[in-house]
Amino acid sequence: MNRGEDRTPALGSVSPALEQRLQELWEGEGGLKGVLSTVDHKKIGLRYIVTAFVFLLLGGIEALIMRLQLAGPDLRLLGPEQYDQLFSTHGMTMIFLYAGPVLSGFSNYLWPLMLGTRDMAFPRVNALSYWIYLAAGIFVYVGFLGGNGPNDGWFNYVPYANRDYSPGMGEDFYALGMVLLGTSTTLGAANFIVTAMRTRAPGMSINRVPILLWGTLTANVANLLVVPAVSLAFFLLWMDRQFGTHFFDVRAGGQPLLWQHLFWIFGHPWVYAIVLPAMAFVSDGLPVFCRRPLVGYPLVALSTVATMILGFGVWVHHMFATGLPALGMSFFSAASIAIVVPSAVAVFSWLATIWHGRPVVTTAFMFFASTIILFVLGGVSGFMTASVPVDWQLTDTYFVVAHLHYVLIGINVFPVVGALYFWFPKMTGRLLDERLGRWNFWLMFIGFNVGFLPMHLTGLLGMPRRVYTYGPDMGWNTLNLVTSIGAFILAVGIVLLLVNVLKSRRGGAPAGANPWDAHTLEWSIPSPPPPYNFAVIPAVASRHPLWEGYLDEELRSSLDRGLLLDQAKESLGTSPLDALPDMILRMPEDTVAPFVLTIGLGVLFAGLIAKSWGLALVGGIVLTAALVVWLWPRRELREREAVRG
Amino acid sequence: MSASVDDIPEAGGQGRGGPASKRVVVGYGFWIFLLSDIIMFATLFASYAVLAGATAGGPRSQDLFRPGSVALETAFLLASSFVCGMATLAVERRNQRWTQAALLLTGLLGAGFLTLEIREFASLVERGAGPSRSAFLSAFFTLVGCHGLHVTAGLLWLGTMMAQFLAKGFRQNIRHRYLCFSLFWHTLDIIWVAIFNLVYLVGTTPYV
Numbered sequence: 001m002n003r004g005e006d007r008t009p010a011l012g013s014v015s016p017a018l019e020q021r022l023q024e025l026w027e028g029e030g031g032l033k034g035v036l037s038t039v040d041h042k043k044i045g046l047r048y049i050v051t052a053f054v055f056l057l058l059g060g061i062e063a064l065i066m067r068l069q070l071a072g073p074d075l076r077l078l079g080p081e082q083y084d085q086l087f088s089t090h091g092m093t094m095i096f097l098y099a100g101p102v103l104s105g106f107s108n109y110l111w112p113l114m115l116g117t118r119d120m121a122f123p124r125v126n127a128l129s130y131w132i133y134l135a136a137g138i139f140v141y142v143g144f145l146g147g148n149g150p151n152d153g154w155f156n157y158v159p160y161a162n163r164d165y166s167p168g169m170g171e172d173f174y175a176l177g178m179v180l181l182g183t184s185t186t187l188g189a190a191n192f193i194v195t196a197m198r199t200r201a202p203g204m205s206i207n208r209v210p211i212l213l214w215g216t217l218t219a220n221v222a223n224l225l226v227v228p229a230v231s232l233a234f235f236l237l238w239m240d241r242q243f244g245t246h247f248f249d250v251r252a253g254g255q256p257l258l259w260q261h262l263f264w265i266f267g268h269p270w271v272y273a274i275v276l277p278a279m280a281f282v283s284d285g286l287p288v289f290c291r292r293p294l295v296g297y298p299l300v301a302l303s304t305v306a307t308m309i310l311g312f313g314v315w316v317h318h319m320f321a322t323g324l325p326a327l328g329m330s331f332f333s334a335a336s337i338a339i340v341v342p343s344a345v346a347v348f349s350w351l352a353t354i355w356h357g358r359p360v361v362t363t364a365f366m367f368f369a370s371t372i373i374l375f376v377l378g379g380v381s382g383f384m385t386a387s388v389p390v391d392w393q394l395t396d397t398y399f400v401v402a403h404l405h406y407v408l409i410g411i412n413v414f415p416v417v418g419a420l421y422f423w424f425p426k427m428t429g430r431l432l433d434e435r436l437g438r439w440n441f442w443l444m445f446i447g448f449n450v451g452f453l454p455m456h457l458t459g460l461l462g463m464p465r466r467v468y469t470y471g472p473d474m475g476w477n478t479l480n481l482v483t484s485i486g487a488f489i490l491a492v493g494i495v496l497l498l499v500n501v502l503k504s505r506r507g508g509a510p511a512g513a514n515p516w517d518a519h520t521l522e523w524s525i526p527s528p529p530p531p532y533n534f535a536v537i538p539a540v541a542s543r544h545p546l547w548e549g550y551l552d553e554e555l556r557s558s559l560d561r562g563l564l565l566d567q568a569k570e571s572l573g574t575s576p577l578d579a580l581p582d583m584i585l586r587m588p589e590d591t592v593a594p595f596v597l598t599i600g601l602g603v604l605f606a607g608l609i610a611k612s613w614g615l616a617l618v619g620g621i622v623l624t625a626a627l628v629v630w631l632w633p634r635r636e637l638r639e640r641e642a643v644r645g
Numbered sequence: 646m647s648a649s650v651d652d653i654p655e656a657g658g659q660g661r662g663g664p665a666s667k668r669v670v671v672g673y674g675f676w677i678f679l680l681s682d683i684i685m686f687a688t689l690f691a692s693y694a695v696l697a698g699a700t701a702g703g704p705r706s707q708d709l710f711r712p713g714s715v716a717l718e719t720a721f722l723l724a725s726s727f728v729c730g731m732a733t734l735a736v737e738r739r740n741q742r743w744t745q746a747a748l749l750l751t752g753l754l755g756a757g758f759l760t761l762e763i764r765e766f767a768s769l770v771e772r773g774a775g776p777s778r779s780a781f782l783s784a785f786f787t788l789v790g791c792h793g794l795h796v797t798a799g800l801l802w803l804g805t806m807m808a809q810f811l812a813k814g815f816r817q818n819i820r821h822r823y824l825c826f827s828l829f830w831h832t833l834d835i836i837w838v839a840i841f842n843l844v845y846l847v848g849t850t851p852y853v
Contacts, residue, residue, distance in 0.1 A: 247784065251701070
């Protein structure tokens, strides 16, 4: 009998014997070795989410300390140098270590479940992406806690960041940390793209995928195209600082504006990359609570892609005040205004979905619905700064700070918390507490708006961002006090979220497979899902495999009967657009190689920052050894049987 | 034991075997990952273009570059890419001897390229035109040096591929790795063509 990867898999139905067999094949080891060696996307996804939330809390504490300092005029809780490090680390933490990775975490956890497959396309690369992300986070925080945080803002402009003006090691930790994180993001992006294109369940053609696939796929194509630019820019900065090159050094012909271009050619697409998947949470979650499919699915899918494409051409709006030629600026200004159109498509689609639906108001619904309001507010203030003359008035004031927090908290944190309420039952088998959820929502929503709405005025009254204190007669006192109060209310809301998670993880109401009566594939399997996800590979015939009974009067998707892949750790590969069955994918066993490789990489980077080439060499050797173990040809099933005779 | 699919040539070159298989997820993933490498080089090209005239009173490209030596380098690398293509044909025919011979020649030509590049760098540094002389030279050394590092990594990878074919034969997963290697090697060739044109040809065009 042919048992190789070239066979045609048999059809079969879900049965206890099958589940038992798959459990044995897919279940990972326990203990420390299991923790370090797992390649299960669900465990890796949860790790991403938990780690990102730890960084959210760290960044939040940094924000609260800054708000204490700014609560009144002439306060001296922090000195200027401490304040500089604090706001730079706050920005770096929230943008790089929270906002991007938390979305990778959700997509890592959800994609294979939504797409009807058993893991990501490259599970070991997935583990490697997570470990490197963790290493990069630890790396920059080691610098910060040792008094070497970045202190030139998260966009780290030269010449401030040159060695002459920042002689400490703070910028070096930031620069090398970002190179490390860039590796993780790029590897993850390639993995997401291949997973999206080659592993969807048969029948899930590209027009039947959940919007989260569009959001995360688009974001990761962008990551793949722009993250290398910023990694390289940080690497060049490090060489300028440590090895006497002159990329950004005016005295030897270098160009400070080159830094700004390289940073923002990454930075602005990245802004879309950290909101598009979160907008997709809303597009996928809102319809479930509105009890009807998303209005205008094709338009929302296409506008997601359109936003990203336009998003590549708007970066210069961060540089309107640098004296670039007017003609160039007008193009970027026009693009920045035009990008409102695809964003508005999503907003109107969500509004229409609520309008035409019969909303069931849950905490998740409230977080998703409030995203619409905050998105509009943050969008309008962004649209204002897209106009060059207005931008000249507003740039580097608190108006911009208000705008970016409306966008990043409004379209990242709020939908992420909504997504947590929505998918927590799938992850743990328990529902989050709804009563606590209401308190959680209203405290966050009120606190956020009390904090950040007045900030627009503070900015219009001329308060520059990044000042460590201000005089009493500037007219900013009351507004700043209100903002600080709002920040603390928001923080209480976040604490309630943590309380709810800790309380409900064990003691919440049991959820069952599909507590919300939702329509996508992840709700067709038990909560929490078994290690192999799907006992048989489902065949999908619509956008709403679990709602076909309501919508089409005829069940067309086949969830309990499908292709059997139970002879080894295997999954199904399908064609990119139509998702026709194409091949059997042999999935890798658990391995510590990604973890060891990351240790090697970490030691290598520690050697680089300390300029200890011996240490860097040791790191390089460990890294190479891990790579050899990783690539060591595994013994094929056929060979094992031949040996046994 | 019956013949497995690994023993059947995919295409023998005489119209047998049908079209080449597209069932290669590893190659697809690597190809996508290579895009990020290309973006990194694009960024380096952009930086070089901005800084190419920023000589800070130091030597200009016209004073430094020697077209003859660079032409020889280019010939080595292009020939190496061609021989790498021959190796791919030999792998498809499962011919161990030709595979090893072609890969060895690929490596030798690559090493020749690298030797010439290192000599060029050494001579520049000797003449006081090192990477810290001016922003132009910082950009030049980083762009061309980054390509050189990629070629070095490629040579090490090539060695391991030869060893794997020798020790384990033409197994499917090793052939998939070889596919990734050849993609990598040809990509370096494409990038070099851009370097040759934008750095050396433009850089040695006399001012008019």
